[in-house]
Amino acid sequence: MEHEKVINSAPVIQVKNMYKRFGSFIANNDLTFDVYKGEIFGFLGANGAGKTTAMRILCGLSSPSSGEIQVAGFDIYKQVGQIKKNIGYMSQKFSLYEDLTVYENMRLFGGIYGLTNKEIKERSANLLQMLGFENARNTLIKDIPLGWRQKLAFSVALIHKPKIVFLDEPTGGVDPMTRRQFWEMIHETAAGGTTIFVTTHYMDEAEYCDRVSIMVDGEIRVMGPPAELIQRFGVENMNEVFIKLARAKSTEL
Amino acid sequence: MAAIDIQNIVKTYGEKKALNGVSLSIEKGELFGLIGPDGAGKTSLMRILVTLLLADSGTAAMSGHDVVTDYKTIRNITGYMPGRFSLYQDLTVEENLNFFATIFGTTIKENYSLIRDIYVQLEPFKDRRAGKLSGGMKQKLALCCALIHRPEILILDEPTTGVDAVSRREFWELLKSYKNEGITTFVSTPYMDEAGLCERIALIQDGHIMDTDSPDEIIRRFPLPLYTVKASPMTEVLHALRSFGQAPQVWIFGQEIHFVASEHDISEDKIRQYLTDKNLKVDKVEIITPGIEDCFLWNMRKS
Numbered sequence: 001m002e003h004e005k006v007i008n009s010a011p012v013i014q015v016k017n018m019y020k021r022f023g024s025f026i027a028n029n030d031l032t033f034d035v036y037k038g039e040i041f042g043f044l045g046a047n048g049a050g051k052t053t054a055m056r057i058l059c060g061l062s063s064p065s066s067g068e069i070q071v072a073g074f075d076i077y078k079q080v081g082q083i084k085k086n087i088g089y090m091s092q093k094f095s096l097y098e099d100l101t102v103y104e105n106m107r108l109f110g111g112i113y114g115l116t117n118k119e120i121k122e123r124s125a126n127l128l129q130m131l132g133f134e135n136a137r138n139t140l141i142k143d144i145p146l147g148w149r150q151k152l153a154f155s156v157a158l159i160h161k162p163k164i165v166f167l168d169e170p171t172g173g174v175d176p177m178t179r180r181q182f183w184e185m186i187h188e189t190a191a192g193g194t195t196i197f198v199t200t201h202y203m204d205e206a207e208y209c210d211r212v213s214i215m216v217d218g219e220i221r222v223m224g225p226p227a228e229l230i231q232r233f234g235v236e237n238m239n240e241v242f243i244k245l246a247r248a249k250s251t252e253l
Numbered sequence: 254m255a256a257i258d259i260q261n262i263v264k265t266y267g268e269k270k271a272l273n274g275v276s277l278s279i280e281k282g283e284l285f286g287l288i289g290p291d292g293a294g295k296t297s298l299m300r301i302l303v304t305l306l307l308a309d310s311g312t313a314a315m316s317g318h319d320v321v322t323d324y325k326t327i328r329n330i331t332g333y334m335p336g337r338f339s340l341y342q343d344l345t346v347e348e349n350l351n352f353f354a355t356i357f358g359t360t361i362k363e364n365y366s367l368i369r370d371i372y373v374q375l376e377p378f379k380d381r382r383a384g385k386l387s388g389g390m391k392q393k394l395a396l397c398c399a400l401i402h403r404p405e406i407l408i409l410d411e412p413t414t415g416v417d418a419v420s421r422r423e424f425w426e427l428l429k430s431y432k433n434e435g436i437t438t439f440v441s442t443p444y445m446d447e448a449g450l451c452e453r454i455a456l457i458q459d460g461h462i463m464d465t466d467s468p469d470e471i472i473r474r475f476p477l478p479l480y481t482v483k484a485s486p487m488t489e490v491l492h493a494l495r496s497f498g499q500a501p502q503v504w505i506f507g508q509e510i511h512f513v514a515s516e517h518d519i520s521e522d523k524i525r526q527y528l529t530d531k532n533l534k535v536d537k538v539e540i541i542t543p544g545i546e547d548c549f550l551w552n553m554r555k556s
Contacts, residue, residue, distance in 0.1 A: 175290035175458065176546050246418070
């Protein structure tokens with residue numbers, strides 16, 4: 001989705017003056033941003049910049065110290081249960097249960113999200129067909145090639161038709177061909193109106209996003225479409241943008 | 254004599270072939286990159302070279318020493334940095350370094366010139382426990398420990414994985430400097446953009462070496478014109494390009510699409526016209542020089 005379309009659609013994540021403190025340490029320092037319906041939003045920052053803290057808050061796993069936050073139209077303080085039902089999550093590190101089959105994983109996650117047996121059957125048949133994985137329905141995850149697992153994990157994160165999917169470094173280390181198939185799936189999903197929120201410190205993943213924000217020391221330093229940031233900093237790619245912003249921090253621990 | 258000589262190495266784990274007849278020859282003093290994704294066989298190959306794993310068949314030699322019969326010699330002339338952080342987390346920076354120096358029968362002082370550039374960065378934290386260092390600093394300490402006995406060959410398994418972009422760049426600067434010391438460096442990475450920092454590279458996928466040469470030469474071998482296309486909506490543009498001409502290659506690259514036509518009569522104008530006729534909004538069609546990732550994708554297409 002291009003930038004024009006992004007800003008014309010409705011925000012599904014609204015964050016206003018969000019703070020998170022751990023004692024005297026400020027992990028999130030006055031974050032304000034909106035993410036729109038159908039947008040692929042990249043949430044970037046070095047290790048320790050505060051992006052995991054912020055993502056945990058947006059997923060309803062942790063409370064902010066202060067700030068006004070709405071996710072999928074629900075209030076972060078009062079409607080955490082609703083938020084959890086309306087979001088999906090996938091990470092490269094953990095995706096699916098290896099000792100369960102493809103279908104058992106779908107049944108498990110469908111059940112957790114409160115889908116009926118009928119819904120689970122329909123939805124998983126549908127997802128398997130979209131992936132062209134019908135023959136792998138009863139295969140154990142551990143017998144499925146690494147690249148396929150990623151695509152499958154993404155589909156499982158969509159089983160309850162969430163409004164927003166959170167992806168945590170989804171394609172680090174994945175082969176280039178699978179990585180592209182994966183990003184194509186993400187684009188198709190976003191084109192269908194689902195918002196994609198990607199946290200990563202792989203700058204080449206950032207280039208696939210419609211818009212990115214870059215966090216340094218708990219603050220959002222810049223935000224915008226990758227092409228615009230690359231131009232603004234007068235550099236070749238997102239990696240260079242990131243290095244320019246983070247340079248001052250490079251030698252510290 | 255090659256610094257590292259690998260002949261037809263095969264390694265299987267049960268049914269799975271991790272290495273399927275790998276041969277490589279790396280010269281003394283070379284900075285050589287093994288480029289490939291997770292599961293390609295990079296770690297297996299490196300573990301065989303550092304005598305921690307036996308191959309099913311094939312031979313390998315380090316500075317002329319066979320990895321099976323001369324393993325003791327190899328362990329003395331090799332510095333190895335495994336993919337997983339393997340220093341003692343409960344020892345301080347300095348204690349770790351002293352420990353590794355001692356087991357190799359040397360001292361920090363003796364080879365200080367080799368590690369000076371890294372050590373000055375670590376020194377302010379020399380009393381900190383290794384487990385409490387940041388990712389980038391852990392990797393620098395691990396490199397220090399692998400270098401402390403002035404090895405002839407340095408084997409580095411994904412030293413920059415999980416490290417942020419700034420630390421990655423600094424790490425590569427260090428690697429380049431060891432060439433002047435005559436040290437051969439064999440380094441693996443899943444980051445395609447790091448390939449250009451090596452003198453020669455091998456592209457590995459599913460236990461096969463798909464190509465080996467200098468990055469420039471691998472790029473020069475790309476057989477067809479490569480176009481980058483920026484048009485929207487993305488999903489429709491992808492579908493449209495896939496049915497343009499005979500068996501084209503269409504790869505999404507960030508916000509752009511790379512397109513390789515199998516016919517030679519395709520031009521920027523023809524692509525532009527084709528997409529415009531389908532009511533797609535075209536921002537850019539340009540012929541570009543391929544990157545290593547394009548070359549990797551092109552090679553994967555064949556398998």
